[in-house]
Amino acid sequence: MKALIVYGSPHGKMSATYRPGSNFAKGLKDEGWAIDELIINDVEIKHCLGCCACWLKTPGVCVQKDGMEDVIQRHQNIDLLVLAAPLYFYSVPGKVKDYWDRNMPLYLSESRKFAGQTDKSWTDSFKFLLISTRDFQ
């Protein structure tokens, strides 16, 4: 079984969310899982352009060239995706939002669903776990 652990705090390994996330990863490793860990803060991620070329013109491939090409590859064939990210005003840090928007090529099957060509979503192929911390309300 394979898990990708994504750390979303701007503080990387010094963050509050890194501790529970990395402990969870260690527990999985002890159980024999293959673990890949990704610190969002270390990756160059441009904003999504909203052009939808990754669905319509170059299916599954973003027109922008940056760290997301590697990130997209690392989301292939996973059984579990863990996002460890702090709460920022009812949401996530901006770079996590950029990361999530730029995952759009992985949602290519959604465009095929609209066209009636499949009933499968990318998210059907793995479980998702969110680990979050907060300080105030």
Ligand SMILES: Cc1cc2nc3c(=O)[nH]c(=O)nc-3n(C[C@H](O)[C@H](O)[C@H](O)COP(=O)(O)O)c2cc1C
């Ligand atoms: C811009 C910003 C927005 C935040 N918004 C909230 C919030 O709405 N509610 C809350 O309880 N904590 C909020 N916090 C506090 C963080 O969620 C908290 O400090 C968290 O533990 C930081 O985790 P990290 O060390 O992994 O980055 C906010 C912090 C920042 C910097």
